[in-house]
Amino acid sequence: METRFCLIQNHPLFLKEGKSLLKWNGWGYKDSKFSINKDQHVEFTGERYRLSGSTMPLLREWMKKTVGISLEHKSPSQSCTQDLNLVLENHDDVVKAVELAVKYNVVIIPFGGGTTVTSSLECPAFEKRMIVSLDTSQMNHILWVDEKNLTVRAECGIIGQDLERRLEERGYCTGHEPDSMEFSSLGGWVATRASGMKKNIYGNIEDLLVHVRFVTPRGVMEKSCQVPRMSSGPDIHHIILGSEGTMGVVTEVTLKIRPLPPCKKYGSIVFPSFENGVSCLREVAAQRCAPASIRLMDNEQFQFGAALKPESKSMLTNFMDGLKKFYITKLKGFDPNKLAVATLLFEGTKEEVAALEKRVYEIAAKFGGLPGGADNGERGYMLTFVIAYLRDLGFEYYIVAESFETSVPWDRCLDLCQNVKERLRRECKERRIQFPPYITCRVTQTYDAGACVYFYFGFNYRGISDPVHVYEEIESCARDEILANGGSISHHHGVGKIRKQWLKKTVGELGVGTMKALKAYIDPQNIFANNNLMMGNHSKL
């Protein structure tokens, strides 16, 4: 396993091959997926994850109970279409390509890792011109590492896990770890204003970004120096960050790097309820002592995590689990149908980690939280990586499921979670979806003034003719509800095409107008015509 990665890593065509390791009709690697084995139990295949090769005996029951899946009902598989590719090697190639596109009036859609969840890569159906997908996958080199200033310069196409792995060899990391880091690219992060799990230590992409080269139809936009901060009018980086491929191509990026932390430790806290958990996270944020990552799962997600528990190899572990369950549920009066779990990741020196651990667990105790062990913490993070695979299994069994996220001020966090869940439930009811939908959320990031909340929502669509459309309608209601609850259009996924209808409401008429004016100046011919964000029609204004 390791050797194969090393081999591929140094191969310039890694991603060409890498890509063929990926599924075309779902998330992730071809060899990794959930499937039903001959004993009718769910199994996770492959060798890539901690969960790989295990059977999860509880999962089937859970699926049946919560979403009404039954293994007898398999849905026909879906199909998708493929794109035309222009594979480029470096910045100069991109400059040339864009010049030619301008000359011949050809549409360019930059393509990074393809992990977008906003339909931002979709070609607009009404586009009459030729459309070129600008494939950045081979622009995957680290150009230099500057240990004096602690920065790295890399090409846009480099994939998250490769960037980190290669920096790791030199004792560094960027610390930017979006959940999609196995497949998403550096350029993609900049273009979507991505957010990483460990932003509490390292910052989000906008905090990490020191310099960026941006190839536009008018030429290259970039700053002339690589300084930590400057006052030079509105920051041009903020025009590029989150531009979602509407104005140009990110080709080269300088990010901050940090020495690898000597100590890394998972942790978890069990709270009697989600409310207690949110109060605790708020306090942790207020005291600015959040570890690298702190996430709070609601009860539904906790139950799901429990169902994902692999079959245990030894009797002893089972016994210990049982004991723990008893301790939590009976002794301390925790209701297993109410409790919520926070997962933690600490990074730093051993002393730093120990001190922070102590502080965080002390705060947690004030809110009735009990330490739940490192193992549960790690399992929690693993869950976020494999959950994307589970979605594909679900789809085979009449489950349509997706996630969406938002950011919200602290004072409205709980109400937002509750109201969005209620709204989803009601919309399902009104659309006569027979089975109870699966709705769960977690608070995934904490900030001084608010939090990021992530929802999973899925339902069993047996008996519904147009499930994807129904799903979209319901998600749209959920977004309305989010906005009504003081939440945002998106914390990190971006706008793409699927959330355009809320952009004007979010930034106002003038905001959209300004974006359009920038677009009109930078790309008067509309070469980057992917129709994302502020472009084109904004229905439902």
Next chain:
Amino acid sequence: MKSNADDPKLVSARHKDVFEDILEERRTSSDLRFAARARDVPRFRLNKERPPHKIKEDVLKSDRVQYAIEQVCQDTGLPKAEVINQAKTIVDEMAHNLRTGAIRVFAFFLMKVLKQLYQRIYVNEEGIEKVRMLIQDYPILLMPTHRSYMDFLLMSYVFYHYDLPLPVIAAAMDFMGMKFFGWLLRNSGAFYIRRSFGEDTLYWAVFTEYVQTQICNGDSPIEFYVEGTRSRTSKSYAPKFGMLSAALEPYFKAHIPDIMVIPVSISYDRILEESLYAYELLGVPKPKESTSGLIKARKVLEEDFGNVHIFFGEPISIRQFSEGRVDRSKHSLAPRYIVSLTQEEQEMIRVFGHHVVLVHQHNMVISVWSMVAAILVQSQQGVTVRQMLREVEWMKRLASNLGAYIDWPVNESAETMLRASLALHHNIISINNDDVIQLQVAPPIVRGNAVQQHVAVMQTAAQHVMLSMYRNQIIHVFIRPAMIALSINSCRGEELSLDDLYQKYVFLENLLCRDFVFVPDNTRKDFEHTLSTLAHIGALVLEAGAIAVKKSINKTISFLSHMLEPFLIGYWVMCQFLLSSRLQVSAKPLARTQKTLVKEMQALSARLLQEGVIHHYEVLSMDMANNCLHALYHMGGVSKEKRDGVLYMYPNVAQLSTITEQIGKYIDVPPLPAVSIDLHTKTITVNAKL
């Protein structure tokens, strides 16, 4: 079991159409057992259980109240501890103490009283089942009509009967003073609100939080009256928005995903307070409620008040109602405990309040008696039983065509229905030897002093006012058609264009907007809808886009027009009175307080009635006079002016003359003798010659 046919008082059975009587089984089983039985009530899914004292604590700890305390400290310079104490006092005065024990005592007594007072209490069970379902998923607001103190007793009893969580009720302070009763009510879920607390920041904050925290947590269904206060006239009152705004704010500010409003229409065959109301309307002050007064009211228990119909209307989802009308995200830019509703939200609340009142009206159960009353008001000399039977059947058809629900089971004959209702209201009407149904009035005092005469007039008037109160139970069905009918009936020409008709309609709506409830900005729609209904039932004839006046004068049109006559006469007298008073102090019109104006106008009306110039005793109603002044104010006929903190009114002669003249176009106005009034000596000089 008694057969219904044998008992003229029991005109219908336990089950009737959509209704079920909830008293019958109580008459044959143990009250004690019923009051003591186990109650398994549904609960709101997101509810976190807390006892009443915890609610109080939460209120005091809330952001909103804390913020208000800070503000008051800043504004008044009082020490914080003192302001906190004030807040405590307010919440103690306000809060209910809903407890199972008290509920059982309450239910026990209530059951006994209700069985005494009423023959049957009908409830539409389907509505109850909806409430039962919804309670689990939504915070519930109950908005019943308010025609009697019995309203909230009945509501609580119904909820007790059906094993639903007892509502907490926003009650006015009047009850609090009563010793035992006040205590019992508080422990059965009543919470007390001061009638006015306009500028009191702290009170407002405590009140708002107290209501909202219970809505958000869905502790109990919350019950309050959109009309604000008991209607003394049995007409709907215009909605009030204070409590409604406070109740809906948690939705606008997204504390909760939705709120369900259940409009409840409570229809009484006979209203407990009928004569009290009548005197109150005439200006005889209402006795303050007190426990001893209540005991005196035991006499009341010996009387028969017929049936009550309680109709739980279709639940209204606030989310659905406000869809497209409000944008909740507007509250994202400030902390939610700072009071602020957007313009759109206030507008929506206004529309919603009116909507609920109209739903109330639509769901009222109309008794045969209210039709009898409507007919008698128009025929003061009396109507024979035979004639009345015909009239009632005719009117029933008309009212049904206009969408009213008439309490008239198919198997009951007109005669049975009529006799039963006449029996029930024997205190208002009598049937003489010639079988003529007449209003019971004391014989006029021929030789007596002014005071005695005044008392006699008022006694007669009370009977009339009571009768009109029962007519009012049905008047909402006819009001819009009546406005069109009156416009046609008073037209001198051959035809009336729809534009002119609409203008006349608009004038009437403006004029009557206080006496009747119209949805704001809905005049055109109302008009068109009513017009087409009338055309549909053949009440008017449209030719070439205009009303063919002659062909449209028929029984329906003239009946409907006459329905409005008392109001227009009353308004006209008020106008004349205002105009006549202008000459008294040089050129400047004389300004008086509204109260004085109403009193003087009443004195004048009394005189005109005695002189036989006008015939509708209803114009003595202070309610009508007040409504008239309000309308005139809005139409520019009178102005208000504050002097030394007192509000005065004075006529705007030009505008008022125009209005008066216009009123005169709708009805035949009597030749008015010149009058002068001296209120101090209660002398009115009528100068028969102009």
